[in-house]
Amino acid sequence: MIKKFTTKMRDPKERRLFYAIFGGKMLGLGLCFLVMLGVSAYFGSTALKAHADTGTATTATAPATAAAPAAPAPVPDPPYCSPINTMWVLVTAFLVFFMQAGFMFLEAGFARTRETINVLLEGIVDTCLCGILFYLWGFAWMFGHGNGFIGWGDSSGHTWYCLQNLGDTYESTGVATLAFFLFQFAFADTCSTITSGAMLGRTGFWGDLWYSIGVSGFIYPIFGHWAWGPDGWLNTIHPAAFHDFAGSTVVHTIGGFIALAGAIVLGPRIGRKFKRDGGGPMPYHDMTIAAVGGVILWFGWYGFNPGSTLSAMDIQGVARVAANTTLAACGGGLGALLFVYPRFKKWDCGATINGFLAGLVAITCPCYWVSPFGAIMIGLIAGVVVILGVDLLEYLRIDDPCGAWPVHGLCGIWGTWSLGLFATGQFGAPTPTGADNSAGAIVSGLFYGGGWNQFIAQVIGNAAIGGSVFIVSLVLMYAVKATGTLRVSKDGEIEGLDLHEHGGHAYPEHTAHQS
Amino acid sequence: MNKIEAIIKPFKLDEVKEALAEIGIQGMTVSEVKGFGRQKGQTEVFRGSEYTVDFVPKIKLEIVVADEAVDRVVKAIQETAKTGKIGDGKIFVIPISRAMRIRTAETGEAAV
Numbered sequence: 181m182i183k184k185f186t187t188k189m190r191d192p193k194e195r196r197l198f199y200a201i202f203g204g205k206m207l208g209l210g211l212c213f214l215v216m217l218g219v220s221a222y223f224g225s226t227a228l229k230a231h232a233d234t235g236t237a238t239t240a241t242a243p244a245t246a247a248a249p250a251a252p253a254p255v256p257d258p259p260y261c262s263p264i265n266t267m268w269v270l271v272t273a274f275l276v277f278f279m280q281a282g283f284m285f286l287e288a289g290f291a292r293t294r295e296t297i298n299v300l301l302e303g304i305v306d307t308c309l310c311g312i313l314f315y316l317w318g319f320a321w322m323f324g325h326g327n328g329f330i331g332w333g334d335s336s337g338h339t340w341y342c343l344q345n346l347g348d349t350y351e352s353t354g355v356a357t358l359a360f361f362l363f364q365f366a367f368a369d370t371c372s373t374i375t376s377g378a379m380l381g382r383t384g385f386w387g388d389l390w391y392s393i394g395v396s397g398f399i400y401p402i403f404g405h406w407a408w409g410p411d412g413w414l415n416t417i418h419p420a421a422f423h424d425f426a427g428s429t430v431v432h433t434i435g436g437f438i439a440l441a442g443a444i445v446l447g448p449r450i451g452r453k454f455k456r457d458g459g460g461p462m463p464y465h466d467m468t469i470a471a472v473g474g475v476i477l478w479f480g481w482y483g484f485n486p487g488s489t490l491s492a493m494d495i496q497g498v499a500r501v502a503a504n505t506t507l508a509a510c511g512g513g514l515g516a517l518l519f520v521y522p523r524f525k526k527w528d529c530g531a532t533i534n535g536f537l538a539g540l541v542a543i544t545c546p547c548y549w550v551s552p553f554g555a556i557m558i559g560l561i562a563g564v565v566v567i568l569g570v571d572l573l574e575y576l577r578i579d580d581p582c583g584a585w586p587v588h589g590l591c592g593i594w595g596t597w598s599l600g601l602f603a604t605g606q607f608g609a610p611t612p613t614g615a616d617n618s619a620g621a622i623v624s625g626l627f628y629g630g631g632w633n634q635f636i637a638q639v640i641g642n643a644a645i646g647g648s649v650f651i652v653s654l655v656l657m658y659a660v661k662a663t664g665t666l667r668v669s670k671d672g673e674i675e676g677l678d679l680h681e682h683g684g685h686a687y688p689e690h691t692a693h694q695s
Numbered sequence: 696m697n698k699i700e701a702i703i704k705p706f707k708l709d710e711v712k713e714a715l716a717e718i719g720i721q722g723m724t725v726s727e728v729k730g731f732g733r734q735k736g737q738t739e740v741f742r743g744s745e746y747t748v749d750f751v752p753k754i755k756l757e758i759v760v761a762d763e764a765v766d767r768v769v770k771a772i773q774e775t776a777k778t779g780k781i782g783d784g785k786i787f788v789i790p791i792s793r794a795m796r797i798r799t800a801e802t803g804e805a806a807v
Contacts (some may be wrong), residue, residue: 204790432745460746463739530742574744583742 211212243656252614265612269363269491275483276366280307282476283373287380290530290582291472292462294676295381296686304377309389310369310396318368319361322401323350328413331405344353351410353490354612363487367431368404370484372396374435377584381462382450382673385681386665394656403645403652404430414641419633420487422641423623425486425501428545428595432648436589439580439685440654445657446666448579450673451633455574462581465599467529475689478509479497481540485547489610497610501547503619505540508547508559512539515563534583538566541588542595545638546602548610549623554602562591562600589646600635601625696789696807697765701756702784703776707725714775715758718767724757734782735787753784759807761792 188194189629204636286302288296294605310318320340324331338345372395383391384516407414407422408432414422453459454692485505486498516535520528539559543550546558569586571581580586605628608621624630660666667673672680681683708725723807729750736749760768763765769786777783796806 455744460744461741461744463748464741485764523743524740524745526738527745534742571745 185550194627210292211579216386216574222695236464242612250609252616254613260352260354260612261349261356262491262493262612264492265354265490266349266356266359269487269490270359271354272487273359273363273366274368275480276363276487277480278606279370279477279480279484280304280368280373282473282478282480283377284371285469285473285476286533287377287473287582289466289468289473290377291380292463292676293465293686294678296465296678297682297684298385298677299376299380301682302383302385303373304379304398305370305389306372306376306392307545309392310372311365313393313397314361314365314368314401315343316397316406318397318401319343319364319642322368322405323360323409324365325410326405328409328411329406330402331409331411352437352612356492360490363490367427368396368400369428369632371404371435372430374584374588375439375442377582378439378580379446380581381677382446382667383442384665384668384672385677386663387660387667390660390663390665391442391656392439394653394660395435399438399649399652399656400434403434403649405569414644417637417640420637422636423549424545424596424635425548425597426485426544428541428543428592429642430643432541432544432588432592432647433596433642434592435588436585437646437650439584439659440578440589441650443573443578443580443585445632445654445661448577449581451669452579454577456577461574462579471533474537478540481505481509481544485544489548491589491610491612491614492612493613494615496617497548497607500607503552504547504550504555505543507535507552507555508539508543508562510539511559512536512542512555512566513559513562514597515560515561516567519567531570533571534566534587535563537587538562538591541591542598544592545595549599549607549625550600551604554598558598558602559593562594566591593642593646596638597635599623600632600638601627603630603634603682604649605630606629666680696759696761696794696804698789698791699768699772700763700787700789701772701776702728702753702786703756703772704778704782705754706753706785707778708756708775710775711756713774714801718764718771720760720764721759722758726755726757728753728755731754732782732785750769752758752780758799759794761796761804761807 189198247291280303284300288299289305291299320332321330324333324340325335326332332341333339333345334347340346343358346357348357349355353360372392375384375391379388379391406412407424448454449462452462481506482502486502489497489501494499505670513532513536516538517527517532520531536559539562542558542562543555547555550558566583566586569590570580570583573585578585603623603625605622605624606617607623608615608617610616623634626635628630657666668677670679698764701711705727712723723792731749731755734751737751738745738747753794756772758768767790770786793802793804794806
């Protein structure tokens, strides 16, 4: 590179161009510095003035925060209602819901034009179905008291089917139960949408409906109860309790493995040739919406992870989770980008999108308990793992158009395990009134002197849920296949699902670009 | 009258249009097409793997001119559309038996 530069500089025209550009850059930098100086001088003077005025006030508050207790304030007598916690859960629920838009964009972008309407409508209908099913029995099964494997209602045995007999707030969270219901519906919706990413392009719409009912109505609430139910059996295993803060296992591993089962039972799209047979991935149709969709998912994750504190009062916890979420995404994006670059000397946009999403999936479990440094490491490793996962599916001749299994399934496993490695031993649990960092609640990982216990618990919990889900979803997919509705006919697939199932084109005016 | 059909690389369209305007050509029809010749498509990268795209996007220009203008037009297109790399395209000349201007119903060379 230096040789190229010196030979170029021998040409006087090139030299002049270089001086002009370099001079321009220096001028630009100089202007930036001047602006920075000016702005800071202005604000500095007003801030200093304000500080001087309230000097006594600021010093007075400092001792109070320094003497903060290790245990949070006790929860007041029931019924405990926390407006701020409820608002927090509601707002974050709205963010998580917005991830549906991100999924729609991402999946449509990675699909071909001929199945775009199908991808979009599948996302919408899957959301609607999930809401109804979660209302009917999903919420009761997942978050009700019952036994270690399934729930049904409150601790006195009144059932919560059709959201009957709900208390004003959910357990001791202080959050209005219906707000908590909305928040958890948004999570269920995320899980069921993941599946469609691996199954697009060849799944008949009736098949879509049947497996959506299976996922949202049965698989997610039942297996999710094992980890997140008030009496879920994974909360009391040995050598340590299984922890999954926002769902690397419950949402992403479950979703990713159902996706894998679907892709396996369906088979690849017609015309799909794999790398080892001299082929490669099928082209996407719109990288713009795929990339923006990915970033919308990143934005929604700011509701997904921080909202899982269910408490706006654990301010350090909420902030730490949000920061860790961000850094893991950054690590994942760069990890994938740089890992793929040497292959073809190209900066691969699709791989980078999968990369930062993988980082986000991975941090979803450990986000409360790791440090920012740990978050970056977890994300970086996820960025590499996801690409290896894509390569593995290609090798196994499994057609996963969006990389749903590598991003959610595989990195869901990595994220769950990573808690057992990177948990710093400083943090316990969020409670409705603050953080509980007492000795009993602390989570500590291998790299911080916590030993193997937490890691073992993570492996057990993830394998129990992931393994069972994979087997059950294979059964589900084969059952739907037996009805003849899973895969669309050969002619229908070639002419495109949009025309075959939905009677239209995604871009009716642009026939030149159809594929 | 002859129709000149030229398949060129899409980013060359503006240059070719300018060159044709300079030699006095007042109209053309442009369409977006896909194709390949000895270029045999191109290799692209997605999510860590390579794949081949058989049909490469091109632009097709269609211009109908009087006989004496044909050589000028073909030369102008060939010189501006050329990059020297594979996939530059082709030019075809097709005789036209009739032409009519719709607005005035003029026929023959007055119509082009």
